[in-house]
Amino acid sequence: MSDVVFDSVDKRFTQGQREIHALRECSLHIREGEFFSLLGPSGTGKTTLLNLVAGFDRATSGFVTVGGVPVCRPGPDRAVVFQAPTLMPWLTALDNVAAGLKHTGLSRQHRRERAAAQLAEVGLSDAAGRRPHQLSGGMQQRVGIARALAMRPAVLVMDEPFAALDAYVRQEAQALVVDLHRKHPVTTVFVTHSIEEALLLSDRIGVMAAGTVSHVYDVPFEHPRDATTPQFNDLRREIWSRIEAGVRLDREAAGWTA
Numbered sequence: 410m411s412d413v414v415f416d417s418v419d420k421r422f423t424q425g426q427r428e429i430h431a432l433r434e435c436s437l438h439i440r441e442g443e444f445f446s447l448l449g450p451s452g453t454g455k456t457t458l459l460n461l462v463a464g465f466d467r468a469t470s471g472f473v474t475v476g477g478v479p480v481c482r483p484g485p486d487r488a489v490v491f492q493a494p495t496l497m498p499w500l501t502a503l504d505n506v507a508a509g510l511k512h513t514g515l516s517r518q519h520r521r522e523r524a525a526a527q528l529a530e531v532g533l534s535d536a537a538g539r540r541p542h543q544l545s546g547g548m549q550q551r552v553g554i555a556r557a558l559a560m561r562p563a564v565l566v567m568d569e570p571f572a573a574l575d576a577y578v579r580q581e582a583q584a585l586v587v588d589l590h591r592k593h594p595v596t597t598v599f600v601t602h603s604i605e606e607a608l609l610l611s612d613r614i615g616v617m618a619a620g621t622v623s624h625v626y627d628v629p630f631e632h633p634r635d636a637t638t639p640q641f642n643d644l645r646r647e648i649w650s651r652i653e654a655g656v657r658l659d660r661e662a663a664g665w666t667a
């Protein structure tokens with residue numbers, strides 16, 4: 410099992426005298442094998458939630474479990490892809506992917522074979538011998554995805570992985586992720602600021618407001634998805650108004666007046 414469960418999770422940070430309540434009584438069930446996106450304005454706790462899944466941080470109260478097991482620290486069952494590629498500049502693409510497998514117990518030969526197969530799956534066989542500075546941003550991000558998937562994680566955590574890519578490369582990366590997820594339905598938690606991206610990729614979308622997931626949408630469209638259909642646009646509009654309502658709620662909670 411690799412479902413992700415948040416059960417009444419609170420996360421508070423202390424900054425000087427100030428306490429920041431980043432997650433409030435947040436409960437959520439991400440099903441095994443689904444592609445789940447989180448949307449919401451800046452500061453609503455999306456990255457905080459991802460960090461708890463990844464085990465980079467601990468909840469102040471409540472529980473986070475993966476496959477029924479409480480998350481206490483990072484582990485090879487949860488792979489992370491960040492917005493900025495985090496490749497080792499002195500290693501080739503192949504070695505960067507293989508490096509993620511160091512602690513798997515696989516022999517060096519097996520690690521390299523698996524890394525080569527994973528690079529092929531993201532369309533980068535020809536670039537296996539290149540170092541990160543010889544790769545475009547989109548290619549670097551694909552190496553990062555290959556490194557994450559080569560670990561055969563139970564959960565894939567992605568924090569705005571395509572935000573820095575130009576529109577065309579971003580579209581290619583989205584198509585790749587859809588394709589990979591259909592081949593290997595790894596439970597995926599994906600943060601984005603783009604409603605369209607969430608609608609193109611996800612099985613379900615959680616909208617965050619005031620430190621919790623205020624609403625979850627099912628995305629009923631078959632792949633490949635068409636962002637120009639009336640149904641797609643209706644759902645886009647509905648999610649947009651839900652996010653706007655969340656912004657108003659946050660501002661009221663913070664004591665803003667219009």
Ligand SMILES: Nc1ncnc2c1ncn2[C@@H]1O[C@H](COP(=O)(O)OP(=O)(O)OP(=O)(O)O)[C@@H](O)[C@H]1O
Nearest residue numbers: 422423424429431450451452453454455456457458
């Ligand atoms: N390590 C930290 N120390 C103090 N405050 C933090 C820390 N991490 C997050 N916060 C605060 O917690 C709140 C939620 O932050 P978080 O980064 O999770 O939001 P987000 O929805 O991911 O925002 P963005 O879309 O801008 O990335 C914010 O008020 C943020 O300033």
